[in-house]
Amino acid sequence: xxxxxxxLAMSLDGFIAGPKGEADWIETDPQIDFSTIYQRYDxxxxxxxxxxxAPSAFCMPGMKTFxxxxxxxxxxxxxxxxxxxxxxxxxxxxxxxxxxxxxxxxGGGKLFRSLLDANLVDAVEVAISPVMLGEGIRLLEPxxxxxxxxxxxxxxxxxxIVGLEYAVA
Amino acid sequence: xxxxxxxLAMSLDGFIAGPKGEADWIETDPQIDFSTIYQRYDxxxxxxxxxxxAPSAFCMPGMKTFxxxxxxxxxxxxxxxxxxxxxxxxxxxxxxxxxxxxxxxxGGGKLFRSLLDANLVDAVEVAISPVMLGEGIRLLEPxxxxxxxxxxxxxxxxxxIVGLEYAVA
Numbered sequence: 001x002x003x004x005x006x007x008l009a010m011s012l013d014g015f016i017a018g019p020k021g022e023a024d025w026i027e028t029d030p031q032i033d034f035s036t037i038y039q040r041y042d043x044x045x046x047x048x049x050x051x052x053x054a055p056s057a058f059c060m061p062g063m064k065t066f067x068x069x070x071x072x073x074x075x076x077x078x079x080x081x082x083x084x085x086x087x088x089x090x091x092x093x094x095x096x097x098x099x100x101x102x103x104x105x106x107g108g109g110k111l112f113r114s115l116l117d118a119n120l121v122d123a124v125e126v127a128i129s130p131v132m133l134g135e136g137i138r139l140l141e142p143x144x145x146x147x148x149x150x151x152x153x154x155x156x157x158x159x160x161i162v163g164l165e166y167a168v169a
Numbered sequence: 170x171x172x173x174x175x176x177l178a179m180s181l182d183g184f185i186a187g188p189k190g191e192a193d194w195i196e197t198d199p200q201i202d203f204s205t206i207y208q209r210y211d212x213x214x215x216x217x218x219x220x221x222x223a224p225s226a227f228c229m230p231g232m233k234t235f236x237x238x239x240x241x242x243x244x245x246x247x248x249x250x251x252x253x254x255x256x257x258x259x260x261x262x263x264x265x266x267x268x269x270x271x272x273x274x275x276g277g278g279k280l281f282r283s284l285l286d287a288n289l290v291d292a293v294e295v296a297i298s299p300v301m302l303g304e305g306i307r308l309l310e311p312x313x314x315x316x317x318x319x320x321x322x323x324x325x326x327x328x329x330i331v332g333l334e335y336a337v338a
Contacts, residue, residue, distance in 0.1 A: 012295070012318065012335070013308045014183020025315060113303070124301075126181070130318040130335060132293075134282070135311035139182045142304035146194060149181065149299040151329035160320035164331060166181070166299060 003122035004045070004095055006105040006112050007037070008139070010126040015136035016108040021053055022136070027129040029159040038063070042101035043094060047111040048072060051080070058106075066094070068111060088118045095120065108139040117144055121168050124149060130160040172291035173214070173264055175274040175281050176206070177308070179295040184305035185277040190222055191305070196298040198328040207232070211270035212263060216280040217241060220249070227275075235263070237280060257287045264289065277308040286313055290337050293318060299329040 008016050009026045017023060042062060048069035051058050055077065058065050065080040074082045083090055094103060105115060115121050126139070140147075148169035155163040177185050178195045186192060211231060217238035220227055224246065227234050234249040243251045252259055263272060274284060284290050295308070309316075317338035324332040 012183070012293070012333070014181070124181070128333075130320050132309050132316040132318065134309050134313045134315065140301050140303050144303045146303065147301040149301065149329070151299050151325070151331065154325055154331065156320070156323055160318070160335075162320065162323065162331070162333060164181070164297075166329075 002095060002097075002099050002102050004091070004103045004105055004115065004120055005041075005123040005125060006108065006115075006121055007125040008106070008108055008127070010108075010128050010139055011131050011133040011136070012128055013132040013134065014139050015133040016139055017137040018133060019136050021049065025129060025131050025133060027131070027159045027161050029157040029161050031157050031159075032127065032161070032163075040102055041104040042099055043103040045091065045094075045103060045105045045107070045111070045115075047107045047109070050107045055080075063104075066091075088114070088120065091115065091120055092118075108141075109137050110141045112139065113141040113144050116140070116147055116168070123152070123165065123167050125163070125165045128162040128164065171264060171266075171268050171271050173260070173272045173274055173284065173289055174210075174292040174294060175277065175284075175290055176294040177275070177277055177296070179277075179297050179308055180300050180302040180305070181297055182301040182303065183308050184302040185308055186306040187302060188305050190218065194298060194300050194302060196300070196328050196330050198326040198330050200326050200328075201296065201330070201332075209271055210273040211268055212272040214260065214263075214272060214274045214276070214280070214284075216276045216278070219276045224249075232273075235260075257284075257289065260284065260289055261287075277310075278306050279310045281308065282310040282313050285309070285316055285337070292321070292334065292336050294332070294334045297331040297333065 044065045051067045059079040149166035153165040213234045220236045228248040318335035322334040
């Protein structure tokens with residue numbers, strides 16, 4: 001079965017964005033090969049807030065984008081699919097659908113928490129930037145169960161970014 | 170000058186203890202050489218709450234222990250030194266004192282935040298256990314400034330623990 005993978009940039013203290021959604025703290029590194037990352041996926045899951053920061057950026061060629069939102073209207077965003085209800089069932093169906101490619105869960109916080117609690121996340125892959133934010137949007141929202149992980153790979157980049165890949169146990 | 174180093178175990182999502190101070194999630198690894206870690210230090214800084222979880226454990230041979238607390242009485246804890254006021258000045262003096270060994274800041278949360286904001290932390294060293302806690306005591310309490318770091322070393326352990334060492338920029 002294809003995987004649902006939460007793949008994100010993170011600060012050392014566990015934030016995926018600043019308090020206002022800021023991404024300006026994310027270190028860049030020429031050795032991070034985004035085209036290889038993109039090629040792994042054909043489906044993108046994103047929450048409403050993250051999507052609205054840059055709607056057109058989430059419509060990539062070869063990628064089907066699903067936005068989880070109870071308030072956005074499908075007719076306003078024809079290039080994506082709005083998931084308003086029954087999301088877990090629909091996402092489980094996406095995972096069960098035949099494809100050589102994986103599903104990119106692009107978002108932490110509440111979305112990650114709800115899918116994790118529904119046993120719908122297979123892997124977590126973070127690129128830890130060398131910074132502590134102190135506040136912001138967390139990788140995983142409380143409350144909820146602990147999640148055991150298994151480290152499956154790692155890579156250290158010249159910029160000091162630490163890439164860690166885990167399977168959800 | 171000797172360094173003040175915040176050295177801790179952490180979950181992937183940035184917690185150093187569970188909501189009730191739990192440490193049962195911390196992965197152990199026979200390759201982590203605690204005696205080498207201890208030998209680096211001759212001084213330990215710890216907050217009241219952490220200290221009270223196991224007072225005798227924080228009194229180690231060859232280590233001077235300083236507990237930051239406005240409520241504990243020195244006479245009740247003769248083996249340690251209680252720092253009740255003027256802490257930043259006293260800790261700056263400890264750092265400036267001549268010694269071949271470093272100062273172990275054993276605690277995150279508020280204590281780490283206050284010393285970081287006072288430019289009294291030189292390095293951060295975390296051993297990331299393969300788990301997400303979702304809630305608990307954070308590496309760094311809000312509010313506060315971002316802190317830029319510089320990755321200075323890393324080590325991957327067979328247990329999946331990731332050891333990362335940073336200089337505070």
